[in-house]
Amino acid sequence: MIELMGEVTEDAFLGGKLRLRQPKSGHRAGHDAMLLAAATPARSGDRVVDFGSGVGAAGLAVAKRVAGIKPVLVEIDEGLSELARANAIANAIAAEVLVLDVTSIAEKFAAAGLLPDSVDVVLMNPPFNDASRHRASPDSARAIAHVAAAETLDGWIHAARRILKSGGNLVMIWRADGIADVLAALGRGFGSLMVQPIHADAASPAIRVLIRATKGGRAPTCLLAGLVLNDEAGRPSLEAKTILAGERPLPLAMP
Incomplete structure (x- = not known):
């Protein structure tokens, strides 16, 4: 199957x-994917599910951090x-x-063991570009990964809510200008939200938001300080380099 996908590259993360x-x-x-992994509050023994995992980047990065x-x-x-299977084996990570x-409907999830x-814990990076405002890529795989239908967000959050235990955590990354849609969708069954904006640089509005939500949580929503990816010269900030190198997690990953 891999041979049918065309040319591949091997890239280093963490x-x-x-x-x-x-x-x-x-x-x-x-x-x-690396920011999502760094925001995931997993502990040893947890069952962690990565929705829309692609080649396994975020889920495997969590497994590298949490034994x-x-x-x-x-x-x-x-x-x-x-x-993803090949990447798990190559990195000596046991993954399903x-x-x-x-x-999919609940019966298909159950048949797959979910x-x-x-x-x-569920982590996810759903397709988040609004089809009405973004031209879809001519590459079909890229379009599926990036462009959301109207029901995409609700469907992904509903699936996470269904399989999570009470008190389990959903962690996701989304475009910053769509945060109102995320908060509305999470209002059904989730609480204790933690939100961290991600900025390209200190002078620019946030481009992404990382959100952690607890199934059945009742604590007030917490807005964390933003993470700035680049300094004034356009170089990666020290904090961003540390996070992306896997040297420490983001605050959302803390208990």
């Missing part, structure tokens, strides 16, 4: 601690799933890879 094969063209893992977890990588694309549409109320 300061070289994680190496991933991924398609040379189309959707490619980058900073978003004692076997991430479940859920991806609709069979070719990317094969790469499921070819599954995140918006029963209701059975998971500690």
